[in-house]
Amino acid sequence: MENTLKITINGKVYDSSPGKTVLDIARANNVYIPTLCYHPRTGKAGKCRACLVEIEGFRGLKESCALEAKDGMIIKTDTEQIKQVRKMIVELHLSNGEHNCIACEKNGHCELQDMAYHCGIERPGFPEYHETIPLDDSAEGIIRDHNKCIECGRCVTACNNNVMHEVLDFGWRSGHTKVICDNDLPMGESSCVQCGECVQVCPVGALTFKNAKGKGPYWELEKKKTICTYCGVGCSIDMYVKDNKWVYSMGTEENWEKQTNKGMLCVKGRFGMDFLDREDRLTTPLIKKNGKFVEASWDEALNLVSSKLGETKAKYGAGSIGFFTSARTSNEDNYAMMRFARGVIGTNNVDHCARL
Amino acid sequence: MTNSLQETEKSDIIFVIGTNTTWNHPVFGGMVKKAVKRKGVKLIVVDPRDIDLAKCANLHLKQRPGSDSAVLMGLQHIIVKENWYNKAFVDERTEGWDDYVKSLEFYTPEKVEELSGISKQLLIDAAKLYATSGRGALYYAMGITQHTHGVDNVKACSNLQMILGNFGLEGTGVNPLRGQNNVQGACDMGALPNVFTGYQPVTVEENRKKFADAWGVKVENMDDKVGQTVTTMVNNAGDSIKAIYIMGENPMMSDPNLHHAEEQFKKLDFLVVQDIFMTETAQIADVVLPACAFAEKTGTFVNTERRVQISNKALNQPGIAKNDFGIIVELAKRMGCDTFPETPETLFEEMRQLTPSYKGMTYERLEKECGLRWPCPTEDHPGTPILHVGKFSRGKGLLVPIEYRAPEEVISKEYPIWLTTGRLLQHYHTGSMTRRSKVLNGLVPYAKVEINVVDAKKLKIKDGEKVKVSSRRGSIEIHAEVTKKIQEGIVFIPFHFVEAAANQLTNDALDPIAKIPEYKVCAVKIEKIADCC
Numbered sequence: 001m002e003n004t005l006k007i008t009i010n011g012k013v014y015d016s017s018p019g020k021t022v023l024d025i026a027r028a029n030n031v032y033i034p035t036l037c038y039h040p041r042t043g044k045a046g047k048c049r050a051c052l053v054e055i056e057g058f059r060g061l062k063e064s065c066a067l068e069a070k071d072g073m074i075i076k077t078d079t080e081q082i083k084q085v086r087k088m089i090v091e092l093h094l095s096n097g098e099h100n101c102i103a104c105e106k107n108g109h110c111e112l113q114d115m116a117y118h119c120g121i122e123r124p125g126f127p128e129y130h131e132t133i134p135l136d137d138s139a140e141g142i143i144r145d146h147n148k149c150i151e152c153g154r155c156v157t158a159c160n161n162n163v164m165h166e167v168l169d170f171g172w173r174s175g176h177t178k179v180i181c182d183n184d185l186p187m188g189e190s191s192c193v194q195c196g197e198c199v200q201v202c203p204v205g206a207l208t209f210k211n212a213k214g215k216g217p218y219w220e221l222e223k224k225k226t227i228c229t230y231c232g233v234g235c236s237i238d239m240y241v242k243d244n245k246w247v248y249s250m251g252t253e254e255n256w257e258k259q260t261n262k263g264m265l266c267v268k269g270r271f272g273m274d275f276l277d278r279e280d281r282l283t284t285p286l287i288k289k290n291g292k293f294v295e296a297s298w299d300e301a302l303n304l305v306s307s308k309l310g311e312t313k314a315k316y317g318a319g320s321i322g323f324f325t326s327a328r329t330s331n332e333d334n335y336a337m338m339r340f341a342r343g344v345i346g347t348n349n350v351d352h353c354a355r356l
Numbered sequence: 357m358t359n360s361l362q363e364t365e366k367s368d369i370i371f372v373i374g375t376n377t378t379w380n381h382p383v384f385g386g387m388v389k390k391a392v393k394r395k396g397v398k399l400i401v402v403d404p405r406d407i408d409l410a411k412c413a414n415l416h417l418k419q420r421p422g423s424d425s426a427v428l429m430g431l432q433h434i435i436v437k438e439n440w441y442n443k444a445f446v447d448e449r450t451e452g453w454d455d456y457v458k459s460l461e462f463y464t465p466e467k468v469e470e471l472s473g474i475s476k477q478l479l480i481d482a483a484k485l486y487a488t489s490g491r492g493a494l495y496y497a498m499g500i501t502q503h504t505h506g507v508d509n510v511k512a513c514s515n516l517q518m519i520l521g522n523f524g525l526e527g528t529g530v531n532p533l534r535g536q537n538n539v540q541g542a543c544d545m546g547a548l549p550n551v552f553t554g555y556q557p558v559t560v561e562e563n564r565k566k567f568a569d570a571w572g573v574k575v576e577n578m579d580d581k582v583g584q585t586v587t588t589m590v591n592n593a594g595d596s597i598k599a600i601y602i603m604g605e606n607p608m609m610s611d612p613n614l615h616h617a618e619e620q621f622k623k624l625d626f627l628v629v630q631d632i633f634m635t636e637t638a639q640i641a642d643v644v645l646p647a648c649a650f651a652e653k654t655g656t657f658v659n660t661e662r663r664v665q666i667s668n669k670a671l672n673q674p675g676i677a678k679n680d681f682g683i684i685v686e687l688a689k690r691m692g693c694d695t696f697p698e699t700p701e702t703l704f705e706e707m708r709q710l711t712p713s714y715k716g717m718t719y720e721r722l723e724k725e726c727g728l729r730w731p732c733p734t735e736d737h738p739g740t741p742i743l744h745v746g747k748f749s750r751g752k753g754l755l756v757p758i759e760y761r762a763p764e765e766v767i768s769k770e771y772p773i774w775l776t777t778g779r780l781l782q783h784y785h786t787g788s789m790t791r792r793s794k795v796l797n798g799l800v801p802y803a804k805v806e807i808n809v810v811d812a813k814k815l816k817i818k819d820g821e822k823v824k825v826s827s828r829r830g831s832i833e834i835h836a837e838v839t840k841k842i843q844e845g846i847v848f849i850p851f852h853f854v855e856a857a858a859n860q861l862t863n864d865a866l867d868p869i870a871k872i873p874e875y876k877v878c879a880v881k882i883e884k885i886a887d888c889c
Contacts, residue, residue, distance in 0.1 A: 141795040164389040193781060194799065195382065211795060224670035227657045229650045230784050232534025233361065233384050234659025236726070239651060239670045246651070246671065258726040260361055260659055266382030267782055271795035273651070276671060278792050281632055282646035283675020293644065298676065298686070301643055305601075306690035308626045308642075312599040318579060322589040322597050325547040326604030326680075327536035329647075330655025330667070332703040333680035334538070334545035335553065336696070337603055340684050343571040344693045348549050348558050348583030349597070352542045353605045 005071035010078060022064040022075060023051055033077055034086065034115045036093075037152040038065040039201050041162060041256060041263050045153055050089055050115060053077050061085065087119040095126035098147040099204070106205035108218035112150060113204075133178070138188030141210055141271045142199055146178050149206035155179060155198035163264050167192045179206075196270040200250050200263070209248045211271065216242040225252055228269040229328055235261035235269050246273045309345065318346040325352040359493065359529035360661045360729065360741040364391035366527030368490030373402040373513070374424060374499020374876075377409055379781040381497070381533045381660075385409065388495070398489050400482055402427060403499070404776060405806070405848060406841040415482050418843055421776045422763030422877040423472035425505055428512035429758055430468030431483045432519060433460045440487035445521030449748065452755040456515065459757030471760070473843075492522045497533040498778070502875040504764045506867040511756040518753045524745040534660040536785070537650075541658035544714070544730070545707070549583030554711035558582065570710055572695040585871045587864075590616075594623025601628045603680055604647065608636035609786035609854060613829055613864035613873075630683060633788050636854065646677035653679045655700045656722065658730075661741070664717055665727035763877040764865035767845075771827060771879035773811070774846045777858045778876075787852035803853035804837040807882065811845065812838040817884055824883045825849065830860035833885065847882065851875075 003015035007022070009031050016025045021044070026033045036048035044065040052061040056074040061082065064075075076082070093099065093112055101107045136144040151170070156179060159168040167190055171180035181190035199207040221240040228235040236252035236259045249270050256263035285301035286293040296304075312321055323341040325334045334352070341350040364370065364387045378385030385408070391397040392412050401413040402424070410416040419427050435441050436457060446453060465476040486492055494517055500509040514530045522528035534540055546552040556563045559580065568575040589597050590607065600621070608617055621627060621640055629641040638644045650657075651670040658664050673679075678686075681703060685696045697703045701719050708714040713731040721735070722728060728739035743749070767774055782800040783790040790796040805825055807817065817823055819838040824831055825847070834849065834856040842848055851858040863878040 140798040161390070161394065162386070163383075164386040164393065193382075194795065224651075224668050226651050226670055227537070227659075227665050227667035229537040229657070231381050232537060232539060232660035233381050234537065234657060234661075234663060234665055234727075235383055236665070241670050244672050255726055260661070260663060260665075260727075261383045262387075264383045264386065267799070268382075268784060268790060268796065272784070272790050272793045274794055275789040275792040276649050276651055278633075280634065280792075281649075281674045281677070282634060282638075282644060283677055284646060285676075286644040286646075288642050298678070301645060302683075302686055302690055305628055305643055305645075306687055309599060309601070310691065312626060316598050319583075320596060320598040322584060322600045324586055324589075324600065324602040324605050324607065325542055325545075327539040327542045328650075329542075329604045329680050330538065330650070330653070330657060330700070331541045331545050331664070331707070332655045332700040333603065333684075334542045334547045335703055335707045336681035336684040337601075338546045338553070339571060339696070340688055340693075342546075342552070342558075342567065342578060343573045344688050344691050346577045346579055348579040348581065349589060350547055350583060351549050351586045351589070352539075352547045353586055353607060 005069065007069050007071070007073040007075060009075045016069060020069050022053060022067045022069050022073070025069050026064065026077065031077060032118065033064055034111065034118065035065055036111060036115070036150060036203050037154065039154045039203075040253070042154045042157040042201055045157070048089065048150075048152055050086060052082055052085055054079050054082060083119065086115065087121065090116050090119050090121055091125045093150050094121070094124040095128055096130050097149065098128070098130070098132065104148070104205040105208040105212060106218075110205060111203035136186050137210065138186035139192065139194060139210075140188065141194045141267070142187060142196060143208050143210050143213070144187055145206050145208070148204050149179060150204055151177060151179070152203060154201040154203065155207060158197045158201045162262075163195050163197045165191075165193055165195060168198060194267045194271065195265060196267070197264055200265075211274065212248040215245070215247045221247055228265070230266070230268040230272060233260055235259075235265055237265065237269055239273070245277050249273055313345060319349060321345055321347055322349040323347075323351075325350060327352050357529065357531040357533075357661045358523065358743040359526070359531055361387065363493065363527045364388050365395045365397065366491065367391065367397050367493040368527070369398040369400065369486060369492045371400050371402075371486055371492055371494045372409055373428070373494070373496050374501075374509070375495055375497035375533050376403065376405070376407045376499075376778060377495065377497075377533065379408070380535060380779050382781060384533065398485065400486055404843055404846055415478065415485060417474045417478060417482055419472040419474055421774045421846060422503060424500060424503070425508045425512045425758055426463060426468050426471040426760055427474060427479075428509070428516055429460060429463040429760070430465060430472070430479055431486065432512075432516055433463040433468075434465060434480055434483035435487045435519060436460055438484070438487075440484065441519040442521030446519055446755075449523075450518050450753040450755050452757075455757045456755035459759065462760060487520055491525060491527040492517070492520060493528055493531060494522070495531045495533055498535055499876055501532070501870070501872055503872075503877065504865050504867050504874045505761045506872045507869045508758050508761065512758055514753075515755055515758075518755055523748070523753070524742060526742065529742070532660070535779075537659070538657045540660060540662060541656070541664070544658055549585055552710070553707055554713045556711075567710060570706065573693075587866055587871045587873065590620050593620040598624060599626040600624055601630075602637060602641075603630045604632075606631070606635040606637050606786045606788060608640070609857065609859065613859070613862070615830060615860075616864060630680060632677075635786070635788055645683055646675065647683065648673045648677050648679050652677075653700070656704060662729045663727040664714070664722055664730065666719060666722045764874055765828070765863050765878045767879045771881050772845075773880050773882060775825070775827065775849060775861060775878050775880040776846060776876050777849050777851050777862060780850045780852065783850065783852035785852065787854065791852065802835060803850060803856040804835045805882075806837050806839050806842045806848040808842050808844045808846070809838055809840055811847075811882075812836065815882055815884055817882070822885050824885055825861060825880050826883070827861040827863075827878055827880045829863070832856045832858070832860050847880065
């Protein structure tokens, strides 16, 4: 779409196409506006008020996540009033829960921590006021820590509107409100299928992956974009790795609207990657001698294969050799084997287990 | 797929048959659910089990395993008889109407009720709902294809979509959901006995010449006959097939008749297995070559909607394992061929120059544009989300007459229960990866046979107890899951578990054309294992 409107943020003019929110335009131009309840994939919720901005000609502060940008708007994101309000929001969250960053899995990419940093809150201004709720580690893959939950509702929206598992909801009332699974069952006993979408959208450390615990803080992880191999949907996975080991998987958020999976994953793509690092992976060529496998060098193994295939071809013809390629390996692997069968051996006996 | 995964919300109605989508393609299953529950798209589910999607369906038709083509043709019988079909589309874009309509005569609602167990009224309701709701998309998976009449089932699906004009528009189409991440790619790459890349037949001399020239080999040395399929190669092991080279497959676990597969492989003079684990098949090999897993190499994969995507190397290989293609390149050199490209990108480059439908794709474009859907003939072509727009690739769409055939094996006095097999949400295929995952194996550590409460009561089987399931080919011991989710007289076993391998039981009878085994139907008996002590 064409850039048909101009808005001014903190004195600078930005062009944009219509239909965007003030927050969209600010984020696209690297203007810092914090959000807690808003996430691009769960949409606007208008709850947390962290994204308030001031607009010339409007009364009071407005939520930038829910406000459509109009041509000529003059916006401020960093007035004293806004800073005060943001600070108050963070202070209230910090007093209502146990927001202890020291060993938190989210340390370094927690959105509440970020906000506190930007507001310059070194020590919470209010006393802590909350009851401690025990950790829910009943599920295989996900740990829930209600004491870190800020009730932003992203997980509830994602569970009910993105992945459609319809497990999470808000339960109980007023001060006792919390996110529950089914009728407030421990997650491991609920109908949750452990797709992990809730963890992916959680802005704080209330929802984390069990398998990632203690494997390395966020800033030590490297992100690599891969394609999941567990079915034909072809979900794009950002693998977080450290020291040549898989730590956890996230659906790719970058360009999520264009990705086949729109940022989502299932339980297999989310948790099924530890096979990569299993001790029983094959690490060296093996040749069977007297009924037992013996470790071999690549030279030994490949020379043997090449001479055996050569002998078989000479004795029985190219058509006596068959090749099974794989619907699990890449196009390049399949192309190479097809080229080898047809071009080097000279047989069309090449197929894969698509039927099985 | 003729269409794309993002189109669920563009359909007016979705028809799901032979796919337990939320378990086997979970992220897409969620998209279907969202279209239905949040956007008002209608849904018809045809499946013998109460699968998750059936809960939000407008209609759920529970057919007997193996009666899919009867159900599909039965719906068409009603649609044609009631004049609910798209006459303009049939006239303009299809051929074969007369023979097709003649073959529909057999599939009266009464007959289909008898064959499938679905009531006549429900068939009529479903036909009306599907035909009169607007744009309809049909999704299917292995529940349609893994039959001795799998090809008939697929043709029946495409007949249904053709008479309703459900082609070439957003939210329509015949959409098979591929079970493995690169089935589409393996086929596109010519890993099939009859075609080169992009489905260029090996029997056409011009094609052989094109590839021979590009590969620097003599065209006389190329095989001009169609080769053997996996299943026939296994059957001919020891006879016409003396050596087999297997890359990344575990046919010893996935073959429909495991005893048979093992016997056959043992007849070979030479077996090479290239894999990431010591699989059941690797154990009987003469040479085992260690390969990199997907995250340890860069390469492209093609998803079920024909989208070619790049997957990047995230980890280093264990030990001295090598890339699959790298091993083949090394081997080719030893066998006197030094024209092989040696990197993923150069292999892809060579391939796309030989493949019209891939010609416009480059690694750079694939990265930047989040993948491209073929055909993509030129570098400025945006790719093709929807096939058959305005015209079928073969010209006119062929309506195919279908003669009903029962499954190869039907229930009998000795084997009175239908067995159908499939996957679970938490596991994948032969389990060589998911059973090694802490979380996934923790969620579902062992196999269970789903059995209806009524059958369980008759057999005095309690939920969770171990039972013996036998077919004419073998028997397994497995825990029972007593449930109402499956109909009486049918049981379901997932095939991920080596200690209770469903494929010990399944029938290796093949579809005569596709050579696909009939995994989805066979006859079994279930016995209580006598309590010890």
